[in-house]
Amino acid sequence: xxxxxxxxxxxxxxxxPELCDWIQHVADQHQYDYEIILVDDGxxxxxxxxxxxxxxxxxRIKGIKFQRNYGKSAGLNEGFRAAQGNVVITMDADLQDxxxxxxxxxxxxAVEKYDLVSGWKKKRYDNTLTKNIPSKFFNATTRKVSGIKxxxxxxxLKAYRKKVIxxxxxxxxxxxxxxxxxxxxxxxxxxxxxxxxxxxxxxVTKFGWERFINGFLDILSIMFVGKFSKRPMHFFxxxxxxxxxxxxxxxxxxxxxxxxxxxxxxxxxxGFYISLSAxxxxxxxxxxxxxxxxxxxxxxxxxxxxxxKKVGL
Ligand code: UDP
Ligand code: MG
Numbered sequence: 001x002x003x004x005x006x007x008x009x010x011x012x013x014x015x016x017p018e019l020c021d022w023i024q025h026v027a028d029q030h031q032y033d034y035e036i037i038l039v040d041d042g043x044x045x046x047x048x049x050x051x052x053x054x055x056x057x058x059x060r061i062k063g064i065k066f067q068r069n070y071g072k073s074a075g076l077n078e079g080f081r082a083a084q085g086n087v088v089i090t091m092d093a094d095l096q097d098x099x100x101x102x103x104x105x106x107x108x109x110a111v112e113k114y115d116l117v118s119g120w121k122k123k124r125y126d127n128t129l130t131k132n133i134p135s136k137f138f139n140a141t142t143r144k145v146s147g148i149k150x151x152x153x154x155x156x157l158k159a160y161r162k163k164v165i166x167x168x169x170x171x172x173x174x175x176x177x178x179x180x181x182x183x184x185x186x187x188x189x190x191x192x193x194x195x196x197x198x199x200x201x202x203x204v205t206k207f208g209w210e211r212f213i214n215g216f217l218d219i220l221s222i223m224f225v226g227k228f229s230k231r232p233m234h235f236f237x238x239x240x241x242x243x244x245x246x247x248x249x250x251x252x253x254x255x256x257x258x259x260x261x262x263x264x265x266x267x268x269x270x271g272f273y274i275s276l277s278a279x280x281x282x283x284x285x286x287x288x289x290x291x292x293x294x295x296x297x298x299x300x301x302x303x304x305x306x307x308x309k310k311v312g313l
Contacts, residue, residue: 003034004085008075009093014202042069080165092156105159115187119157119195236289244282250275
């Protein structure tokens, strides 16, 4: 199969028929062998009924329904698992992303051999204060932290080589950082394409202010898991040892001063408390690292590495 479209949706009943019609039109024009995977993220409106109806008319339209609302990342993750196409394109269900962008994105993956192409909503039709300005800030931070030169990390419209989506796991609210996940997994050819963005036609936005906090915590876990999940001791052990040694050094100094001068006010100075806390914090960090190391040794995925190529097998 050439192409899978993965579309997570939450209460988008009005948009679905129009969206699927449009995608079908574009895909038929280019004669793709394609599938549309609609992931219903626990909608409380008629979205699922609509999906069933669409699927009955066109068997290329497939649906997955969650028991409850898990979030966009979960939807993408399930869609990725089911996808069979060599190129996988994700888009939002609210008609803000235009299916007319599909052929060019497809070509960038299939012909120009990108691993991942992210859409860039250069001209954006959302609220300036609550969406556009925070998003500029978010993108600048993520660019700095990740070293990936993208303008619009969180664009719903993205295209992937099949191998990329089969090797990453998206959970929490990590859909904002999929390019980072891909980079951590070793996929380096990441590109960008300016895409048309349209005002939301039906319904309302599903992301409120909580996205700031969750987004921030998620980037911390990504950085941390990406760097240290397979070797926790390198982080905790290092800081633990440093703290412990610093504490020990100060306490040595205090003890020797006391021995040399009986009037030395040992407990009456900041160094005393600093050394005590440093020793305790150091041991705690070390222990945390040690326990994490034991857990990591037992984790089923401890030895799963991505194999780029094989020969003679
Ligand atoms: N979405 C989802 N689960 C959620 C929230 C959103 O599947 O819990 C879907 C939503 O239906 C849409 C896409 O994610 O297809 C993007 O959401 P939205 O358009 O509300 O975000 P915005 O464009 O306002 O950032
Ligand atoms: Mg939207």
